[in-house]
Amino acid sequence: MEEREIKSEDVPEDLETLGGRGLTSTIVSDEVPPGCHPLGPHNKLVIAPGIVTGTDAPTSGRVSVGGKSPLTGGIKEANAGTSFAQILGKLGIKALVVEGQSENGYQLLRMGNDGADLMDADDWSGIGLYEAYDELYDKFGEDVGVCGVGIAGEMNGANSGVAFNDVEGMPSRYAGRGGLGAVMASRGLKFIVADSEGAPGVEIRDEETFRKGRKKLADALREHDVTKPGGALNSYGTDVLINIINEVGGLPQRNFSGGQDERSSNVSGEEKAEQIKNRGGERPHHCSPGCVIRCSEVWTKQEGKDPVGVLEYESVWALGPNCGIYDLDTIGELNRACNDLGLDTIEAGNTIAVAMEGRVAEFGDGDKALDLMEEIREGTPLGRILVNGTEFAGKAFGVTRVPTVKGQALPAYDPRAIKGIGVTYATTPMGADHTAGYAIATEVMGVGGEADPLKTKGKAELSRNLQQSTAVIDSTGYCLFTAFAVLDIPEGLEGMVDTVNGVLGTDLTTDDIPEIGQQILDTEREFNRAAGLTKEDDRLPEFMREEELPPHNEVFDIPTEELDKVFES
Incomplete structure (x- = not known):
């Protein structure tokens, strides 16, 4: 950003099979000094669509944003569902890495099939994002995707997110958690505008495998009570x-x-x-x-x-x-x-x-x-x-x-009333984050099995398994809500893996998911250790172990030894 330099690189061989969270966390781990100040010159912001994002795979419009978090002091990935993600995929962009810090005010990055350039964005500084997005769509056209940061990011606030457009063009789709909006703003980057006109689209190396997988997954999503048309999410939202x-x-x-x-x-x-x-x-x-x-x-x-x-x-x-x-x-x-x-x-x-x-x-x-x-x-x-x-x-x-x-x-x-999610809050590298290992699916909704939310037994294993699978889903570009169907319908999970194989030309199986997920988690945990976080940071607040929560009058009583077993066993 300090040189206003845009550089395009071929994807290194060791990153070719990665996408989404797997890619953002790997790049951050490789290129960001763990001890750096999150808002200083050595942090980087990495934006990556998922592996299948930009294809016609169902419910796959996710993008990951990564960097060192000013909120947690560790590695962070946050993601959102937005057409911006699909535009990046169609443009053939595996990842966008923003480094350095601008000394020339805020900049806007415009990117499309004809290349990319930076322009001054100070005119949009200090105004609300609804107004700013309206003006950006007037200037660049109604079919572009927009990513940006607001006044909170300009204040370097650790509570600032990265905003993406929804289908109406409003700034309502957020990679919200971890303060990554401040990381983007502190680079001097205010907006990214992406246009897919003339884009080549995502290369699919095995069309037949992809097509069969897409159907399996779509059928599962249309069958499951949580995800089907007229189901819980479709009728009433989250x-x-x-x-x-x-x-x-x-x-x-x-x-x-x-x-x-x-x-x-x-x-x-x-x-x-x-x-x-x-x-x-x-x-x-x-x-x-x-x-x-x-x-x-x-x-x-x-x-x-x-x-x-x-x-x-x-x-x-x-x-x-x-x-x-x-x-x-x-x-x-x-x-x-x-x-x-x-x-x-x-x-x-x-x-x-x-x-x-x-x-x-x-x-x-x-x-x-x-x-x-x-x-x-x-x-x-x-x-x-x-x-x-x-x-x-x-x-x-x-x-x-x-x-x-x-x-x-x-x-x-x-977590005093739903204890498995408390294990996830405590142990995920991401800070308290329900999406990192959504134990609610099993403990409350009976998806992927059943577990009494008030019991402590087996919650370390439950959280670990969900954290591994979630890290993989976050890398594919599929929405986390596809997990409801694929946890209960084996053909849906096969379909998800098949679509990934179709895009990458690989031969992965469902049995590979735990190992791939654990590799991502190990990368993130190693960064956090180097940044100074220890197992003592894998704990819930003191008051949750001591204050009883009405109406069950429970405390969070899973022993610290069990929390440590999530990743030590």
Whole structure:
């Protein structure tokens, strides 16, 4: 970035079979000094589509973003579903590596089949992303993909994400976690605009194997109760989980002080779907072309005004019940503010809840929560505390109930009531991250087997197996939600592997998945060790081992020896 130099390289032989998370983590591990400052000149931002992204494989429009995290101090991968990912794949771009730091203000990278160039982007600095994306689409055309960072990233906030366009062109698809928006902004890169016109498309080396695999996977997705048309995700979106997790007593309320509240049904997927139908939004909906699950939506104000994009389960919970807020309109405006500022909604909601715990606001005060978002927009001292996330805010406000692991805030499942997900939170290299090993599938939904969420036995093995398989899915470019079908329907898993073989010309089998996944995890864990993280960082917050969570009055009681066994056995 300091030289405004764009260089194209052939893919090294040892990276040819990698994609998505496997590729971002490998490049970061190879090229970023583990001890470097995440916002300094030696960190890099790596953006990589998955192996099958850009093909017509079902539900495969994912992109991975990697770097050293300013939030966790370790390696980080965050991903999103967006047409931007498919454009990169069609352009034949295996990865985009952003290095150095611009001394000439913010830049915009334009890329297409005719090459790439950098242009000044200072005109879009300091404005909200909804307005900026509208202007970018007016300038570059309605068919481009856009990736960018908002005001939070410009503030070098550790709570800033990397925003991607949804199919309407709004900045609602986020690689949100870990503060990677600050990494991008600190390079001096404000936006990337990608155009697939004239692109060659993804090379498929074995068309027949790919075609057969695509059908197997599509059939499985259309058959499984969670992913099929008219199924849970298609009907109610990810927010279908609000009532489910509330019922099992694991939906964190008011900064993880409770696990259940009857008012949570006011912000459930079922209630939201009904309101969308009445107010002129859209549901079901796809986050990127080719998604057959279609769990997304467009939430709007009354009469279809001021569309936000999707209100995901995690966002509704974090900005809602976790802050004592049970009104979808307020949550929608908070979500819109996060999108506009470039904030991760999980981290933002946890930060507001901790601020409420610290008496900056009262639990349930939605107007004050919106005011806190404006503090960030205005760059006030309070805003600069909030933009740096939950743990930073906890220290600033003297709060002891701070729900973080490795500096990253916990998602929407309390590990005292659902203990396998707690093992994932504690041990994943990514900081507290439910998507790194989604034990909820088995413990609550009965997918891939069954496990009592309140029991401790077998949870280390459950988490390890899910972390391995997730690392592979994150590398393929498939949405994590395909896991529901492939965990229960063997032909679906075979189809996923077949499509990867079709693209790469390899002969992988389903038996190879654990080893490939573990290789990715080993790479990430080795980086973290070199960065100074130890097994003592693989722990949940102290209060979760001591404070009983209503209504089950459980603590997180999986022994530390079991946590260590996840990767030591």
